[in-house]
Amino acid sequence: MNVMTVDGYHAKIEYDEELDLFRGEILGLNGGADFYGKSPKELRTEFKKSLQVFLDVCQEKGLAPRRNFSGKFNLRISPELHERLAIEAQAQGKSINTLAQEALQERVAS
Structure with a gap:
């Protein structure tokens, strides 16, 4: 893009x-x-x-020009991916949320 x-x-x-x-x-x-x-x-x-x-x-x-973002959104994934994420997060000693944040941050960093 x-x-x-x-x-x-x-x-x-x-x-x-x-x-x-x-x-x-x-x-x-x-x-x-x-x-x-x-x-x-x-x-x-x-x-x-x-x-x-x-x-x-x-x-x-009198409007704010930028949209407000709450920092929350729902993500629907397959049960298999959910399980793999949970296992990976546990293996790294992290929450799924932290693991997902890191992956998303890496994706949009460029």
């Missing part, structure tokens, strides 16, 4: 073949904001503009 970052905000970048433009969608917002550009430079400029418009609207309406 292609991600562009501006001022601590992240956007997923995809190519829209129909429009022959790159499309960015800003992630983690309390609403939707997207932008388009022909080149990386134009895309970054449009990202900044779209983000500023979104932030201005949030300020006018």
